[in-house]
Amino acid sequence: MGHPHLPSTETAVTAVREVAGAYDLEMTVTDDIGADQTSRRTSAGAFTVVDADGSLPHEAFIELGGAPAVTVQVFPEDDAKITVDGVEFEDVPRDSVPAFLRSVYSGMAYVKGRFFPPGQWLVVPLPGDETYKELVPRTMLSPWLARNFRT
Numbered sequence: 001m002g003h004p005h006l007p008s009t010e011t012a013v014t015a016v017r018e019v020a021g022a023y024d025l026e027m028t029v030t031d032d033i034g035a036d037q038t039s040r041r042t043s044a045g046a047f048t049v050v051d052a053d054g055s056l057p058h059e060a061f062i063e064l065g066g067a068p069a070v071t072v073q074v075f076p077e078d079d080a081k082i083t084v085d086g087v088e089f090e091d092v093p094r095d096s097v098p099a100f101l102r103s104v105y106s107g108m109a110y111v112k113g114r115f116f117p118p119g120q121w122l123v124v125p126l127p128g129d130e131t132y133k134e135l136v137p138r139t140m141l142s143p144w145l146a147r148n149f150r151t
Contacts, residue, residue, distance in 0.1 A: 002127065002128045003093075003095040003096050003098070003099055003126075004095065004098075005095055006094050006095050006097070006098075008058065009031075009058040009059060009060050009074045009075075009076060009094075010058065010060075012060070012074045012080070012094050012097055013029055013060050013062065013074065015097065015098040016062055016064075016072060016097060016098065016101065018098070019098050019101045019102055019105070020064055022102075023066070023105040025064045025065050025066045025105070026064070026065030026066070027062060027063070027064055027065070028062070028063045029060055029061070029062050030060065030061040030062075031058065031059070031060050032058070032059045032060070032061075057076035058076055059073070059074065059075055059076055060072075060073070060074045061073050061074075062074070064101075067143075067144045068084050068085040068104065068142065068144040068145070069083075069084075069085050069086075069142075070082065070083065070084050070085075070101065070104065071083045072097060072101070074094060074097070075094075078093065078094045078095075079091050079092060079093055079094055080092045080093075080094055080097050082097065082100055082101075084104055084109070084122060084124075085140070085142040085144050085145050086140045086142065087122045087134050087135075087136050087140065087145075088134065089124070089132050089134050092132065096126060096130065099126045099127060099130075100124055100126060100132065103124050103125060103126055104124060107148075108124075108125055109122065109123065109124045109125070109148060110122075110123055110148045110149070110150045111123070111136060111141075111145050111146075111148050111149045111150065112149075112150055113149065119135055119136075120135070120136040120138070120141065120149075121133045121134060121135055121136060122134050122136050122145065
């Protein structure tokens, strides 16, 4: 995979901030810190701030301005969910997030359609032969997705 290691949620937010700066994008970040605040710790009791191992989980939700509409949810478990114009990419490794965003904003990401099985997929290629593909529901073909359609 060859991406720089991002050991924490905060380092991932910093890396996304650098990508946003490079593409002149506005960025807002919402931080959730503590086991009782993060989305994957729903079983944590009220006022339970640390995990069982004593660590303090940190999750961040990032919104990037411009087209396409992109959000990044960085989880404490070293992965992220990236949504591009309504198309969700679950379980993207945290280390791959900056390269994923660069691919989207540099024009390397594209939509590919097939007749059989019928469907359209958003394809996001990353350096080192790493590629992410997600099905695009027909009703969700935004203007940005339609512009990036390849046959």
